[in-house]
Amino acid sequence: MFYGFVGLLEDVVKVSEIQSFILCQIKKGKGFAWSVEPGAWSLEPNSPMNKPDVTVETPSLDQIQNAREELKDKVRETPVWQFSTDKVQRLTGEETEIHLKLEFWQHGGSFKVRGALMNMAKMDEEAVKRGVTAVSAGNHAIAVAYAAKEMNTTAKVVMPNTANQVRIDRCREFGAEVVLVDDVHEAFDKVRDIEEEEGRTFVHPFDGEGVALGTGCVGLELMEQVEDLDAVIVPIGGGGLCAGIATAVKHIDSDCQVFGVEPEGADSMRRSFEAGHPEKIDEVQTIADSLGAPYAEHYSYTLCRRHVDGLCTVSDQELCDTMRLLFDDMKIAVEPAGAAACAALLGPLQEELDGKKVGIIVCGTNIDIESFSNYVSRGRQN
Helix, strand or coil: CECCCCCEEEEEEEEEEECCEEEEEEEEEEECCCCCCCCCCCCCCCCHHHCCCCCCCCCCHHHHHHHHHHHCCCCCCCCEEEECCHHHHHHHCCCCEEEEEEHHHCHHHECHHHHHHHHHHCCCHHHHHHCEEEECCCHHHHHHHHHHHHCCCCEEEEEECCCCHHHHHHHHHCCCEEEEECCHHHHHHHHHHHHHHHCCEECCCCCCHHHHHHHHHHHHHHHHHCCCCCEEEEECCCCHHHHHHHHHHHHHCCCCEEEEEEECCCCHHHHHHHHCCCCECCCCCCCCHHHCCCECCHHHHHHHHHHCCEEEEECHHHHHHHHHHHHHHHCCCCCHHHHHHHHHHHCCCCCCCCCCEEEEEECECCCCHHHHHHHHHHCCCC
């Protein structure tokens, strides 16, 4: 489902209907609110979205470039592959050019290590000695465990007991102590206790300048690897990946559109955009547990609001279909979150991006063989 353009707008250029929802194509500038009611949209001058948050400073291109220099010996510059098989051309149209940014080949199996390392690089020597803590369903926990090992310190990570065993094992392989709890909400309470009792520094999974600078490097790399992109599609959990990539993309080419995609059962950013402030969800219901952040946070939400042109959601079935397509056609084995951006292009964004040159962020691959096989088996053969 596509929910329309959102951001800081100057004037509405075109209005058209996409999948029963009104799509406003826009320019930068003053903000307007919008509606996700079928067949309707609105401009509300008094909406909170008309009041840009001046407390959050957008990272500059120089800052992102400096972050890449700082991280260059600690992270990989992940490759880009063009997805141009007969099957995908039939599904998206022959004129649509798809470039997959293979961020799942990063250390730790996902993009998360970039933000973790960037945050830890800002810590003083004494804080590093005391160690770090984190909360995550897996990928961020793995990243923090890896980063702690690289920084010669210790990590104590809190994970829901429903987390994939492969992810739990990878954290332990990197030397982290793993604390299992019943759910994500309890996990955040537990990590606060660890901070207070042990003096460890909390490394946030998706919010703050360090995260945005780290993930901004993904956007910087992509824009250098593929020239003249028309659009970039980014998965959203808490929004840290999208915030950084969107910021970098807009610095380099303000005409390149950035779309965020969330699972239908974990759409905290969509709800936040609609409300005009960060929102939370009561329950996460998606197979894409890496995108299952229970709420949006202020910093990442603000950067997404400024730089993201539109949001959409995909179903679990669409994620399974795309996991199968990526495996069948490209021999890429990813977790559901890693298939989200491509699923958006094949589904809710297909009409909007028909004939365009599109960058797709393939964000993670930390999944066990049994779960991967089950999800791919659920996928429909196109």
